[in-house]
Amino acid sequence: MRGMAHSGMADHLALTREIPARAMVREELQPMPEFATLSHRRRLRFHGWGYADEHLSAEEEARVRGAAGRFGGASGEVAAPREADFDLAAPRVTPPAALAAMMSSTPYDRLTHALGKSFADVARMLLRDVRHPPDLVAFPRTAADVAAILDWASGANVAAIPFGGGSSVVGGVEPDVGDGYAATVSIDLQYLNQVLEIDRASRAARIQAGALGPEIERQLKPHGLTLRHFPQSFQISTLGGWIATRSGGHYASLYTHIDDFVESTATVTPAGLLETRRLPGSGAGPSPDRLMIGSEGTRGVIVEAWMRLQDRPVHQASASVAFTTMAIQGQ
Numbered sequence: 128m129r130g131m132a133h134s135g136m137a138d139h140l141a142l143t144r145e146i147p148a149r150a151m152v153r154e155e156l157q158p159m160p161e162f163a164t165l166s167h168r169r170r171l172r173f174h175g176w177g178y179a180d181e182h183l184s185a186e187e188e189a190r191v192r193g194a195a196g197r198f199g200g201a202s203g204e205v206a207a208p209r210e211a212d213f214d215l216a217a218p219r220v221t222p223p224a225a226l227a228a229m230m231s232s233t234p235y236d237r238l239t240h241a242l243g244k245s246f247a248d249v250a251r252m253l254l255r256d257v258r259h260p261p262d263l264v265a266f267p268r269t270a271a272d273v274a275a276i277l278d279w280a281s282g283a284n285v286a287a288i289p290f291g292g293g294s295s296v297v298g299g300v301e302p303d304v305g306d307g308y309a310a311t312v313s314i315d316l317q318y319l320n321q322v323l324e325i326d327r328a329s330r331a332a333r334i335q336a337g338a339l340g341p342e343i344e345r346q347l348k349p350h351g352l353t354l355r356h357f358p359q360s361f362q363i364s365t366l367g368g369w370i371a372t373r374s375g376g377h378y379a380s381l382y383t384h385i386d387d388f389v390e391s392t393a394t395v396t397p398a399g400l401l402e403t404r405r406l407p408g409s410g411a412g413p414s415p416d417r418l419m420i421g422s423e424g425t426r427g428v429i430v431e432a433w434m435r436l437q438d439r440p441v442h443q444a445s446a447s448v449a450f451t452t453m454a455i456q457g458q
């Protein structure tokens with residue numbers, strides 16, 4: 128496994144100067160072309176947040192233009208990138224025959240796994256500046272598949288990068304690993320998306336790490352349970368990603384961080400499987416789960432976790448507060 132890539136961020140921010148100041152992104156509403164992928168997910172917008180077939184309504188677009196106008200108005204438009212705009216270098220490695228069926232090197236898969244979703248990431252996509260796409264994207268279906276991928280990657284000096292929803296805003300999924308590796312493989316956990324077991328008495332569930340927020344809640348709902356963890360990226364981020372980044376559910380009062388909900392974890396490391404014990408609570412020594420919570424994928428691939436749950440709320444209420452001005456009173 129490789130460490131997080133921070134070093135290139137300043138360069139990436141500098142590049143944004145080449146985009147016209149206050150540019151708007153122009154997305155043409157055309158039928159989606161066929162795209163080659165091993166993904167089973169609805170097609171993601173590889174160059175920014177959301178799904179490729181989701182667009183702003185006319186009213187939303189007018190609101191965005193109005194807001195942009197407040198900051199001086201849009202001075203240019205940038206066409207949304209297409210796969211064909213990128214001249215990706217050929218993969219530097221060929222997968223072994225035993226793993227070939229779960230590995231992809233299509234432009235869509237490589238682009239979708241090349242960057243996260245920070246402002247700098249989106250700016251680089253608009254500049255068509257993707258310097259480190261993964262050579263391969265792996266789509267394992269079991270923990271044994273993950274172990275086989277890591278075995279091969281260790282032997283072939285290929286840097287392996289776990290990938291959940293790809294919503295990282297700190298360069299965590301970017302295969303910018305320096306010159307010390309022969310190649311890179313992004314390991315996408317999307318097929319490991321099931322709630323495997325529910326312990327109703329203890330209000331806990333064993334959940335696979337590649338499950339997206341809505342996939343988790345959909346499977347818990349018939350049992351009257353909820354994980355009640357709602358980061359703003361809930362729609363396209365995963366349990367494994369939440370644990371690996373110590374995510375905070377900003378829509379949740381009382382319980383905020385994912386740490387509060389983790390009962391035990393199972394992680395495939397290059398040295399084997401690390402499974403922690405499921406305990407209602409423990410004060411005995413350092414918590415082994417803390418090796419994985421916040422590890423950003425540097426220690427292994429989290430494949431599942433037992434998570435503490437809550438009963439689903441019976442009533443729900445929400446409110447928003449509108450301010451007439453952005454000025455701070457008294458200044």
Ligand SMILES: Cc1cc2nc3c(=O)[nH]c(=O)nc-3n(C[C@H](O)[C@H](O)[C@H](O)COP(=O)(O)OP(=O)(O)OC[C@H]3O[C@@H](n4cnc5c(N)ncnc54)[C@H](O)[C@@H]3O)c2cc1C
Pocket residue numbers: 176243244245288289290291292293294295296298299300316336337357358359360363364365366367368369370371372373374375376377423424425427428429430
């Ligand atoms: C619009 C938007 C809103 C956001 N809102 C919030 C918010 O409210 N709260 C918050 O905390 N964050 C937020 N984020 C940041 C991001 O969504 C979180 O960090 C989230 O936890 C990442 O989950 P993911 O599944 O997308 O992980 P990814 O982006 O795929 O990966 C993140 C890191 O975790 C590692 N990783 C992923 N899966 C695994 C695994 N199974 N095993 C080991 N390592 C793994 C990756 O290698 C990478 O280093 C937001 C981001 C965006 C774009």
